[in-house]
Amino acid sequence: MMTLILxxxxxxxxxxxxxxxxxxxxxxxxxxxxxxxxxxxxxxxxVDRHHRLRQGKGFTTIEQPTELEQAVLQMEPTGAxxxxxxxxxxxxxxxxxxxxxxxxxxxxxxxxxxxxxRKQADPLVIVTxxxxxxxxxxxxxxxxxxxALGRINERLAAxxxxxxxxxxxxxxxxxxxxxGAKAQNRQDSRG
Amino acid sequence: xxxIIGGFAQGKLHYVKQSYVRCEDGRKVAxxxxxxxxxxxxxxxxxxxxxxxxxxREQLRQGTAPEVMIENFCKEHxxxxxxxxxxxxxxxxxxxxxxxxxxxxxxxxEQLAAQADEVVRVVCGIGQKIK
Numbered sequence: 082m083m084t085l086i087l088x089x090x091x092x093x094x095x096x097x098x099x100x101x102x103x104x105x106x107x108x109x110x111x112x113x114x115x116x117x118x119x120x121x122x123x124x125x126x127x128v129d130r131h132h133r134l135r136q137g138k139g140f141t142t143i144e145q146p147t148e149l150e151q152a153v154l155q156m157e158p159t160g161a162x163x164x165x166x167x168x169x170x171x172x173x174x175x176x177x178x179x180x181x182x183x184x185x186x187x188x189x190x191x192x193x194x195x196x197x198x199r200k201q202a203d204p205l206v207i208v209t210x211x212x213x214x215x216x217x218x219x220x221x222x223x224x225x226x227x228x229a230l231g232r233i234n235e236r237l238a239a240x241x242x243x244x245x246x247x248x249x250x251x252x253x254x255x256x257x258x259x260x261g262a263k264a265q266n267r268q269d270s271r272g
Numbered sequence: 273x274x275x276i277i278g279g280f281a282q283g284k285l286h287y288v289k290q291s292y293v294r295c296e297d298g299r300k301v302a303x304x305x306x307x308x309x310x311x312x313x314x315x316x317x318x319x320x321x322x323x324x325x326x327x328x329r330e331q332l333r334q335g336t337a338p339e340v341m342i343e344n345f346c347k348e349h350x351x352x353x354x355x356x357x358x359x360x361x362x363x364x365x366x367x368x369x370x371x372x373x374x375x376x377x378x379x380x381x382e383q384l385a386a387q388a389d390e391v392v393r394v395v396c397g398i399g400q401k402i403k
Contacts, residue, residue: 246395
């Protein structure tokens with residue numbers, strides 16, 4: 082079971098994603114794949130806030146700002162996984178070197194990493210960011226990044242069993258869990 | 273007329289091609305990119321306008337009113353599909369030109385949505401019919 086959770090910054094998507102995972106797992110091993118690269122105090126504060134949110138919930142944290150395919154090496158053969166978040170992972174893969182990595186390479190690398198992760202993670206909950214609606218034309222490297230994240234989201238959403246958009250802490254299910262409901266969804270969207 | 277809105281890089285055109293373009297009725301499909309000018313060949317065409325926001329921006333730059341042109345276009349092609357980026361969910365920009373672009377685009381979308389037979393919002397490639 083794979084679920085994609087989308088939201089803007091400060092939308093409550095992280096808290097929702099954690100609760101969602103905890104409801105879904107039972108007594109499986111729980112892993113939190115953290116993707117943020119800590120570069121300054123602001124990032125540290127964000128990470129600390131997320132640590133506090135997770136405290137006492139029994140997660141094992143795997144720090145994986147790049148090279149997603151390596152996360153599975155730190156896991157038991159199966160487990161519930163919360164990956165937070167795709168926007169950081171994509172930025173890290175693209176911008177960690179001296180030169181930005183091209184979009185197609187980043188997309189392919191991340192999707193490959195996701196494939197490996199899906200073999201061991203059930204449920205797999207992925208948090209991603211809605212950075213697509215401000216209409217700003219940024220510099221070309223940033224536009225490449227936004228497009229990469231858009232395409233990754235699109236691919237993950239197509240494969241996910243469920244897609245949820247969190248708005249002001251309120252979840253909106255935009256792709257539904259049960260197979261019957263999924264067919265219904267498609268029909269609705271076809272009009 | 274069908275209106276498709278959604279953020280940048282959300283797979284809107286792909287969604288339209290998957291969901292609305294049916295080859296079986298044999299109509300030729302014309303995808304216009306940021307323009308309302310049809311290629312010379314006529315006939316029964318399914319017209320899709322992609323990047324409508326680019327068209328709006330260009331018209332504003334040239335000092336012409338996109339509203340009138342779009343309205344006329346919809347009258348001529350009542351079964352067209354218009355695809356436009358959502359550009360208004362960010363900070364209101366400092367530059368007047370950018371502000372006006374967002375305001376006018378928003379108002380145009382509001383008008384189009386009111387007239388449309390269907391309005392679909394596309395997120396992560398998934399269409400949500402909101403009208």
